[in-house]
Amino acid sequence: MQAIVILTLVVPGFVYQVSRQAVAGPDPEQREFGTRVLHAIVSTAAFAGVYALLFGARAAEYVRDPNRALDDVGFLGVTFIGFALVVPWIVARVGYWVASSGWYRIGSNALLTRLHLRRPYDPTPSAWDFAFGKGEAGWVRVQLEDGHWLGGYFGGGSFASSFPNPQEIFVEEGWVINDDGTFTDVMHAPNGMIIKCDKALSVDFLGLATDTEVQANDGQEAS
Numbered sequence: 001m002q003a004i005v006i007l008t009l010v011v012p013g014f015v016y017q018v019s020r021q022a023v024a025g026p027d028p029e030q031r032e033f034g035t036r037v038l039h040a041i042v043s044t045a046a047f048a049g050v051y052a053l054l055f056g057a058r059a060a061e062y063v064r065d066p067n068r069a070l071d072d073v074g075f076l077g078v079t080f081i082g083f084a085l086v087v088p089w090i091v092a093r094v095g096y097w098v099a100s101s102g103w104y105r106i107g108s109n110a111l112l113t114r115l116h117l118r119r120p121y122d123p124t125p126s127a128w129d130f131a132f133g134k135g136e137a138g139w140v141r142v143q144l145e146d147g148h149w150l151g152g153y154f155g156g157g158s159f160a161s162s163f164p165n166p167q168e169i170f171v172e173e174g175w176v177i178n179d180d181g182t183f184t185d186v187m188h189a190p191n192g193m194i195i196k197c198d199k200a201l202s203v204d205f206l207g208l209a210t211d212t213e214v215q216a217n218d219g220q221e222a223s
Contacts, residue, residue: 010044011044011084011085011088012043012044012047012048012083012084012085012087012088013039013040013041013042013043013044013045013047013088014040014044015084015085015088015089015092016040016043016047016088016089016091016092017036017039017040017043017092019088019089019090019092019093020092020093020095020096022093023092023093023096023097024096024100025162025163043088047083047087047088051083062076125163125164126163128160128162128163128167128197128203129162129163131203131205132160132162132169133162136205136207137153137154137155137156137158137208138153138154138205138206138207138208139151139152139153139154139183139205139206139207139208140152140153140154140169140171140203140204140205140206141177141181141183141203141204141206142169142195142197142200142202142203142204143181143200143201143202143203143204144199144200144201145199145200145201147179148179149177149178149179149181150174150177150193150195151171151174151175151177151183151195151204152171152172152173152174152175152188152189152192152193153171153172153173153175154169154171154172155172155173156172157172157192158170158171158172158192166196166198167196167197167198167200168194168195168196168197168198169194169195169197169203170192170193170194170195171192171193171195172192173187173189173190173192173193174187174188174189174190174192174193175187175188176188181204
């Protein structure tokens with residue numbers, strides 16, 4: 001019984017962190033191991049408080065009479081899996097999806113504006129993560145240190161790295177770009193192309209322009 005109580009008070013916070021990181025990516029505020037442990041402890045305390053409020057009386061019965069735990073081993077095992085693993089896993093993902101939804105952002109911004117309150121601090125670690133975090137499809141071009149351009153179509157099959165990994169883009173269609181930054185009508189890499197951008201001079205987002213519009217771009221539109 002003591003082992004179940006201790007595990008239930010320790011495991012949920014770590015499960016919550018792992019589940020949230022799986023959908024939200026690495027948290028720049030938790031780079032240090034000690035910080036991650038502290039966040040896990042705080043999360044565990046929150047889950048423990050809710051569990052104690054809802055099921056504290058039932059748990060107290062097992063504490064007063066430990067022999068009952070031997071009779072309900074299967075029930076306690078399922079309960080532990082649910083409270084320590086399943087619930088934190090689901091809560092982390094549901095919480096992230098709600099907080100990242102468009103209606104939540106619109107609603108929270110409207111409420112803050114109505115109450116004349118400042119908007120909360122944005123934890124996005126860099127402009128790179130902010131730009132690609134929008135998830136918008138479109139044409140992207142990158143100017144390298146030597147002045148040459150690389151780019152292509154960034155759509156649903158494309159990918160951009162996030163903090164703290166090196167800045168890289170995978171465009172699902174790589175196109176030839178002239179020295180002035182205009183796209184040609186020649187597809188260079190139809191199966192995709194990886195562009196390393198850690199030393200790029202600029203990364204331009206051209207939106208969902210048509211092929212003709214992209215080719216006619218004057219090379220001056222910046223991100």
